[in-house]
Amino acid sequence: MTASSALAAGGDLADGIARGDRRALARAITHVERDDATGRAVLAALYPRTGRAQSVGVTGSAGVGKSTLVARLAAEQRRRGRSVGIVAVDPSSPFSHGALLGDRIRMQELTSDPGVFLRSMASRGHLGGLAESASGVVDVLDAAGYDVVLVETVGAGQDEVEVASATQTTVLVTSPAAGDEIQSMKAGLMEVAQLLVVNKADLAGADTAVQQLLALLAIAAPRAWDPPVVKAVARSGEGVEELADRIDEHQRHVRDARHADAERRTLVEAQLVTLVTAALSRRALAEARRSGALGSLIDEVVARRRDPRSAAEALLAGIAATAAGDPAED
Amino acid sequence: MTAGAEQERRIRVLIAKPGLDGHDRGAKVVAASLRDAGMEVIYTGIRQTPQMIAEAALQEDVDVIGLSILSGAHLELFPRVVDALSERGIGSDDVLLFCGGIIPRVDWEAVRELGFRGVFGPGTDTREIASFIREQLPTLPARAL
Ligand code: B12
Ligand SMILES: Nc1nc2c(ncn2[C@@H]2O[C@H](COP(=O)(O)OP(=O)(O)OP(=O)(O)O)[C@@H](O)[C@H]2O)c(=O)[nH]1
Ligand SMILES: [Mg+2]
Numbered sequence: 001m002t003a004s005s006a007l008a009a010g011g012d013l014a015d016g017i018a019r020g021d022r023r024a025l026a027r028a029i030t031h032v033e034r035d036d037a038t039g040r041a042v043l044a045a046l047y048p049r050t051g052r053a054q055s056v057g058v059t060g061s062a063g064v065g066k067s068t069l070v071a072r073l074a075a076e077q078r079r080r081g082r083s084v085g086i087v088a089v090d091p092s093s094p095f096s097h098g099a100l101l102g103d104r105i106r107m108q109e110l111t112s113d114p115g116v117f118l119r120s121m122a123s124r125g126h127l128g129g130l131a132e133s134a135s136g137v138v139d140v141l142d143a144a145g146y147d148v149v150l151v152e153t154v155g156a157g158q159d160e161v162e163v164a165s166a167t168q169t170t171v172l173v174t175s176p177a178a179g180d181e182i183q184s185m186k187a188g189l190m191e192v193a194q195l196l197v198v199n200k201a202d203l204a205g206a207d208t209a210v211q212q213l214l215a216l217l218a219i220a221a222p223r224a225w226d227p228p229v230v231k232a233v234a235r236s237g238e239g240v241e242e243l244a245d246r247i248d249e250h251q252r253h254v255r256d257a258r259h260a261d262a263e264r265r266t267l268v269e270a271q272l273v274t275l276v277t278a279a280l281s282r283r284a285l286a287e288a289r290r291s292g293a294l295g296s297l298i299d300e301v302v303a304r305r306r307d308p309r310s311a312a313e314a315l316l317a318g319i320a321a322t323a324a325g326d327p328a329e330d
Numbered sequence: 331m332t333a334g335a336e337q338e339r340r341i342r343v344l345i346a347k348p349g350l351d352g353h354d355r356g357a358k359v360v361a362a363s364l365r366d367a368g369m370e371v372i373y374t375g376i377r378q379t380p381q382m383i384a385e386a387a388l389q390e391d392v393d394v395i396g397l398s399i400l401s402g403a404h405l406e407l408f409p410r411v412v413d414a415l416s417e418r419g420i421g422s423d424d425v426l427l428f429c430g431g432i433i434p435r436v437d438w439e440a441v442r443e444l445g446f447r448g449v450f451g452p453g454t455d456t457r458e459i460a461s462f463i464r465e466q467l468p469t470l471p472a473r474a475l
Contacts, residue, residue, distance in 0.1 A: 022388060022389070022418075023388060023418065023419055023420075026388055026389055026390070026391035027391055027474060029391065030342075030391045034339060092370075093365060093366070096365065096366045096367065096368045097340070097368050098340075098364065098365035098366060098367060098368045098369045098370060098371065099365055099370045099371065100361055100362060100365045100371050100373060101370060101371065101372045101373070101390075102372075102373050102375075104372060104373075104374045104375070104386060105373065105374060105375035108374075108375065108382075111374075111382050111385055111386060112379070112381055112382055112385065117389055118389055119389055119390060120372050120390060122340070122370045124340070
């Protein structure tokens with residue numbers, strides 16, 4: 001596709017989205033996900049219309065109940081008269097690069113509601129619990145007019161801090177069964193969360209888990225926003241109303257004139273860091289694979305003639321050189 | 331486009347079970363095998379209405395829709411799925427439609443006329459299903475790029 005036809009296609013999709021055409025919305029997300037020229041044109045056209053939605057990321061270990069909670073939260077937001085866009089990210093297989101995206105199963109009741117748009121995404125090899133393009137997909141749903149955008153991350157462990165770069169409010173979900181996990185919880189994850197949920201509060205040990213979280217929060221550095229801890233039973237919906245209230249509170253905080261600018265700068269910086277990091281590594285490695293430089297550097301390190309750090313430096317120097325003569329988008 | 335900047339294109343497939351049919355082994359086997367063949371597979375679980383299936387196909391912008399049915403109600407449900415899809419502007423010329431499960435041979439002609447390009451019964455080797463998709467997709471007249 002030529003640059004101008006991609007621009008036109010992106011513009012058409014953006015117009016379709018403005019008219020409320022859901023097929024155009026779905027198609028636009030596909031392009032953003034592929035990060036192709038049409039997807040970039042869509043994002044460029046839509047970005048000025050973003051900023052209205054409250055965006056909420058839901059993260060936590062595998063099986064803690066993220067999907068169940070997101071479905072409940074979406075239903076609660078619908079009761080409050082808000083339309084909801086959902087992005088559910090599942091892992092891609094590192095071997096086949098395929099993925100089995102099963103989050104719709106737990107969100108059945110929502111799928112016949114015209115006020116809900118649910119999109120499953122594969123992480124496509126991106127680390128950090130999110131697909132690289134997730135923040136772009138959030139922007140598209142925001143521009144499409146959804147009042148709330150919920151993002152469920154891959155439940156892999158404790159490294160899903162990146163959700164903080166795609167959404168304004170990050171909810172970290174744990175469960176009573178995760179007592180040891182809370183004890184060893186990484187500061188990084190605690191710091192990106194603006195809300196902590198102890199889900200499966202129907203199981204024994206929920207109060208202990210809450211106490212452990214509060215103790216951890218007490219020793220964290222003081223912040224402008226104190227993360228509340230909410231007990232919930234996603235299966236029955238208990239605690240979900242309170243969670244929605246707390247999210248609204250945090251959103252008021254984020255949008256409060258006294259913090260709005262700083263909050264937004266933090267978010268945008270995190271987004272740029274994520275995008276640049278991913279793009280740089282992809283470019284450096286693609287170019288080095290193509291030219292054979294990667295193979296020869298590996299040979300040198302294997303033979304211990306070079307150390308890995310200087311090999312990495314050499315790869316980065318390689319893209320700096322190609323960037324200087326980078327051809328225009330095709 | 332900058333070298334390697336564009337993400338590799340992945341085939342997106344919806345595997346859905348219409349109606350009250352609870353036989354889900356086949357659908358799960360097919361979904362897992364297509365994942366292992368490198369595709370992104372959305373599986374929506376059992377008991378899907380034609381509207382739910384069409385809505386999932388639209389929102390997920392899939393390239394392929396595969397219906398799995400063992401209840402015998404295919405001639406009743408498939409036309410309704412096709413209608414729900416076309417109400418949303420999705421036709422068998424831009425999305426690859428196919429199916430599997432217990433579908434007697436006498437019904438194959440009727441199913442094909444609805445726009446289903448392939449029918450796969452018990453004992454199908456799952457590798458055959460992945461190659462079918464790869465062969466058929468490029469031949470869709472109105473496939474979006
Ligand atoms: C296991 C089984 C069950 C299990 C199901 C467990 C489960 N969770 O799936 C249980 C015991 C629960 C069950 C219950 C019933 N069953 Co039953 N069951 C079977 C049985 C023996 C095997 C099905 C199976 O799992 N096969 C293994 C999988 C891997 O194969 P598959 O589904 O055929 O899938 C393959 C292909 O068909 C194809 N495929 C399937 N889907 C798709 C989709 C796409 C897109 C593609 C490309 C390919 C594809 O690829 C797969 C891999 O090769 C069949 C008989 C048979 N031989 O098929 C009867 C059968 C399907 N059952 C039957 C019946 C009648 C029932 C009941 C109504 C019985 C009753 N009176 O209670 C209930 C209904 C349950 C319900 N809620 O729907 C009948 C259906 C008759 C009909 N259609 O006219 C069958 C054919 C038995 C018979 N000969 O009478 N059943
Ligand atoms: N007891 C109990 N079980 C729950 C609760 N919420 C969810 N579950 C169960 O926990 C299991 C996992 O739920 P999911 O919502 O799929 O969890 P998830 O975090 O999305 O899982 P992944 O996406 O696979 O990481 C399911 O069996 C749910 O029914 C709860 O409040 N109490
Ligand atoms: Mg989940």
